[in-house]
Amino acid sequence: MLLIECPWCGPRAETEFSYGGEAGIERPADPYALSDAEWADYLFFRRNPRGAHRELWHHAQGCRRWFGVERDTVSYRIEKSYRLSGAGSGRPAAAHIEASKEKRR
Amino acid sequence: MSEAGPPRPRIAISVRSGRGFLNLRLNPRRGQALEAAERILGQPMPRAANTFTAGENEVYWLGPDEWLVATGAKRVSALGSELAEALGGFHAAVNDVSGGHVELLVRGADARTVLAKGCTLDLHPREFVPGQCAQTGLGRAAVLLAAGDPSTCTIVVRRSFSGYLRRWLAYAARPRGARLPAL
Missing domain, CATH: 3.30.70.1520 (Heterotetrameric sarcosine oxidase)
Known part of the structure; x- marks a missing residue:
């Protein structure tokens, strides 16, 4: 079992968490400018690397916060975990939505 | 004897x-x-x-x-x-x-030993000290555990899980002579 360090609660057993897939995927600034292939790439395709991987985890049975983890997919070693605060914590997505609304007007 | x-x-x-x-x-x-x-x-x-x-x-x-x-x-x-x-x-x-919530009290010298059967946290009084609480899993339920004094733990659990958790606690505590709490 993995011992995952929640940035708020400290090290907890893997069973308390749920996995959220690859981290750092940005919603395209203007979805309407994308081809179907590009949109499908954003929605469905992930890197699946062998080695270092940035991913999202949710402390489902604990503080119920999302956070980022850097994990090696070969050794399962967790290099670090970090809070999703500051730049890139979701605000840009809201800005993108506003921008795409503007374009449709 | x-x-x-x-x-x-x-x-x-x-x-x-x-x-x-x-x-x-x-x-x-x-x-x-x-x-x-x-x-x-x-x-x-x-x-x-x-x-x-x-x-x-x-x-x-x-x-x-x-x-x-x-x-x-x-x-x-x-x-x-x-x-x-x-x-x-x-x-x-x-x-x-x-x-949506039920509060359970588990008291006695064996309280932490019994809770440790279904919890991945270190519940030793040296680690889980009075004043600490933790949301974690107990048995198969998600609970809020709080440490009172070394022999008392408070559990806050979803009401729909409380029947299960009381049975789980009674089962875990049975070798230590505890009886099923009233449902």
């Missing part, structure tokens, strides 16, 4: 009835929302993760912007209104979640 009766159980499981719960959400870094809530509660709110404060009420840390206030069932409605009024000017939320 003298005839001894069955060993006296060193664990007691009970339901603490007449409790009310408020879920409180606010941004502790913005303005004086935390202080405003503290004035109404009449006690400090826990700022450190996984701790709680006990006073007139118990206030448990649930997340960086989320707390659970445990109080008397008769007091909860008024307290909720007072908090909502005091936090009116802030980006905050007060919700009465009394109907």
Whole structure:
């Protein structure tokens, strides 16, 4: 079992968490400018690397916060975990939505 | 050799009835929302993760912007209104979640040993010290565990899980002579 360090609660057993897939995927600034292939790439395709991987985890049975983890997919070693605060914590997505609304007007 | 009766159980499981719960959400870094809530509660709110404060009420840390206030069932409605009024000017939320939660008390010298059977946290009194709380798994249920004194643990669990959890606790405590608590 993995011992995952929640940035708020400290090290907890893997069973308390749920996995959220690859981290750092940005919603395209203007979805309407994308081809179907590009949109499908954003929605469905992930890197699946062998080695270092940035991913999202949710402390489902604990503080119920999302956070980022850097994990090696070969050794399962967790290099670090970090809070999703500051730049890139979701605000840009809201800005993108506003921008795409503007374009449709 | 003298005839001894069955060993006296060193664990007691009970339901603490007449409790009310408020879920409180606010941004502790913005303005004086935390202080405003503290004035109404009449006690400090826990700022450190996984701790709680006990006073007139118990206030448990649930997340960086989320707390659970445990109080008397008769007091909860008024307290909720007072908090909502005091936090009116802030980006905050007060919700009465009394109907969804049950508070259990596990007491006795064997309390932590029994809880440790179904919990991945280190519950030794040296590690899980009075004043600490943790949301974690117990058996297959998600619970809020709080350490009172070294021989007392409070469990707050979803009402729909409380029947299961009471049976699980009774089963786990049976080798230590405990009986099934009233459902």
